[in-house]
Amino acid sequence: MMTMERRIPNELVDLILENLYLDTDTLRNCALVGKAWVSSSQRGIFREIVLSMLSPMNMDANLKVARHLDTLFSEKPYMASFVRSLELRSFGRSGPAVALTNVCQAPSVTRFSTIDSWFRTFAELVSLLSRMRNLKVLAVDMSCFDWNVPNSLSELEIEEASLPPRSIQLEELRLGIIPCFMTWFQRDWCPFDVHHLNSLDIPSEVDMVTLQYFGTGLRELTLRGIPGTLVVGRSDFNYAHLQYTPNLRKLSLRDLDEYMFHAVAWIKALFEPLLNSEGNIVPFQHLNIDLSSRTLHLNRWSEFDELLEKPEFASIETVDFRVSETLGAQVLDMFRKKLPSLDASKKLTVQEVNWKKEFKLDF
Structure with a gap:
């Protein structure tokens, strides 16, 4: 049978x-x-490709990885179409990594991120990014020898007719360095549209003009660090604030670690432009604050508590502080004493985190 x-x-x-x-x-x-x-x-x-090097200047290792990918995608080019996300960690593009270009040209790639990576020139990175026609999420923290911004697509060996200006519409953007990218984004030929972002993550040094450039549609905003100009006492700097982010729902303030005294002053500078005589309620609902110092004094945080008592901030549902797990069990009591109104409203939460692990996962 x-x-x-x-x-x-x-x-x-x-x-x-x-x-x-x-x-x-x-x-x-x-x-x-x-x-x-x-x-x-x-x-x-191959859905997510992560290239990670122990040393970004290790040319032999970088070239070996580049050749391996080049061979793989040359022999089986259909595999490049499986890639959705490309991530470079401590990666040095020290040789002609053709495989990266092949992957970037795949229409399936919608996410690109790089941290602690090295490129010979800024134009080299721009060339890769400009080939990702369907990119939605971009996160970049990198260094290079030559930061000059290219003047045209032809310098990148890309036909201008094949890539119209503002044809790649990003939804999420994180930048560790602002100036070169802002220059590039504002070039007439730049293929990236950053005026309709949902989420933006940038250093706190950004000025108001730059923040406004990213449009009024932001729903999530992350600012990292405390402006150095504030720390040294400059009063003439045009700090970014929240007055022109009418659709913001979530604000995250990261890496507030060294200048605790200045942190409250900066937060007040962010929020105070939202105060108005009519008492109109601002739209955002969630506030996250990272205090990564090894010690906490919270000397001026009662001013922050008083600020959020204003009727304009009634829509805020949660204020979540993240602190080092090494601070001990008394840390929650410290916050409750300094922020009695937030504590009474049940909006206050305090999380203890391992910053070393968090750093690895945060990008």
Whole structure:
């Protein structure tokens, strides 16, 4: 009697493997099951590519990775279409990494991030980014020898007719360095549109003109550090504030670690332009503040508590502080004493975190 072989439908295989996209080791094993499993497994394996180097200046290691990717995608170019996210960590583009260009040209790539990475020139990075036609999320913290901004797409060996200005519309943007990117974004030929962002993450040194450039549609804003101009006492600097962010729902203030005395002054400078004689309520609902100092004094935070008592800030639902886990159990009591109104309103929360681990996951 002959037995009939029953096969799992390909559609069901796809659904099963989609639930394993975070488990690369299991996906590699699944790719060995049979032909029907190979493509779906590879789609998960190559969905997110992370290139990480122990030393960004290790040219031999960088070239080895570049050659490996170049060979892989040259032999099997369809694999590039599986890539959704490309991330570079401590990556030095010290040689002709053709594979990066191949991946960036894949229409499937919607997210690119790089941290502590090195490029020879700013134009080299711009060339890669300009090939990601469907990019939605961009996060960049990098360094290079030559920060000169290119003057045209032709300098990047890209046909201008093939890439109209403002044709790549970003939804989320994080920048560790502002000036060169702002110069590039404002060039007439720049293919990136950053006027309709939902989320923006930038250093606190940004001025009001720059913040307004990113449009009024922001729903999430993250500012990192305390402006150095505030620390040294300059009063003529045009600090960014929240008056022109009418759709903001979430504000995060990160890396407030060294100048605790100045932190409250800066937060007040952000918020006070929202005060008005009519008492109109501002729209944002969630405020996150990172105090990463090893010690906390909270000397002036009662002023912050009084500020948020104003009727304009009645819409705020949560004020979440994150502090070092090394501060001990007394830290919550410290906040309750300094912020009695927030504590009484049940809006105040305090989380203890491991900043070393947080730094690795934060970008």
